[in-house]
Amino acid sequence: MHPHSHVHPHTHAHHHGAGASERRIGLAALITGVFMIAEFAGGLVSGSLALIADSGHMLTDCAGLTLAWLGFRLARRPPDGRRSYGYDRFGVLVAFANGLLLFAIAGWIVVEAVHRFRAPSPVLGGVMFWVALAGLAVNLIAFRLLQSGDHRNLNVRAAALHVIGDLLGSVAALAAALVILSTGWTPIDPILSVLVALLILGSAARIVRDAGHILLEGTPAGLDAGEIATSIKAAVQEVHDVHHVHAWSLSQERPIVTLHARISDAGSAPERIAGAIKSHLKAHYGVEHATVELEFEACADQLDPLSRNSRQDP
Known part of the structure; x- marks a missing residue:
């Protein structure tokens, strides 16, 4: 690979854009966090595991967005006598812990889905549909906010990937609600919740892998x-x-x-x-x-x- 392929210029425009990206990520985290609580409540009321699973996914997205926001905030803090390199590793440590939490959430969803298969429970398709539709709208707003950010910034790009995954989770919950409303076939709910769990596992694996590589002082990608x-x-x-x-x-x-x-x-x-x-x-x-x-x-x-x-x- 040619050396010039790894150019990462840091311009003054990039530094000025960090403030705008920080505000956009903070707003996206706030919107996602507020609706996460509403979606979890909607899942409990409707009896939909898909909604509860998607709220779990939104929890991880909210955590990821919050970490990205904290990353911008802490990066401005100057190094001191005890932390001569500054505070950048804080975000890596929390990301690693967050990735492990993702595995636990995904495992809980799968176990609960197995219970639902064995003992099906009623699902209020109407409530599920409207909550899932609102979740889709919230994720579209959050994605739009991040699309307007600095695409060269890794935090912004990673946050956008989180929200894309949550968009898919909202679509899955919406699809499950439509199937239940039209056919009454409730097993679609745990089936699609398992698909959401797989999305969470994929995000968790990438987060743990990347954070672990940094914590183990691994060679950065593109540097040989x-x-x-x-x-x-x-x-x-x-x-x-x-x-x-x-x-x-x-x-x-x-x-x-x-x-x-x-x-x-x-x-x-x-x-x-x-x-x-x-x-x-x-x-x-x-x-x-x-x-x-x-x-x-x-x-x-x-x-x-x-x-x-x-x-x-x-």
Whole structure:
């Protein structure tokens, strides 16, 4: 993959747009949260498991939107002595816990659906229909709000995906209500509730996978140590070897790279070479925080017999 394919420029317009995106996500979270309570109540009144399942899905969407909003708020807080990298990891930690909660909610829906199959209960199709229709309208409003946000921001894109999943859940509940009203066949309710549970499981798997990857200091998507080393050597002529390349991220939007670079000309200004390497990483890979250790002869880690990193990393 060509290095230029990973360009992630951070413009002033992007930073100014963060405030508008924060307000839109906050409003979408508020609308979703209020209707989630109404939909859960409607599910209890009508006896519809599909509505209760969809309200559970809306709970996860509300949590995801709230996390996105908190992410914008906390990202503005400056680093301090105890958190030198700032507060970006807060959102990752809560997202991981939220993903585990999603699994629990989906499991409860499936267990309840099995009970409904074994012992069918009456469902008020009319109440179910109007509550599901209102839910669809609320999700369309929330989706419209997020569509007007900054599409380059990962928080906005992830929040929009949450709402799309909830749109499908509302459609499923609406379809179940129509089937019950027209045929009286109530098993459609637990069947479609299981489909909603599968949607929740899909979201949960992605959230846990992505958050876990970040918490385990996994290499961000699009960053390859070998490719980074090759591109730096090609871009900065004084550099003839790059090793000890490590890449991880504080959040999905803040990748970090550390590396050793051996330069051939001891007379060159090291500050200029380090600056050129950092500029290359920022322009081609979107890495705004990089630590570069310059070497003129042997790697310092190789010369220190007490170092645990005495072998050279690829």
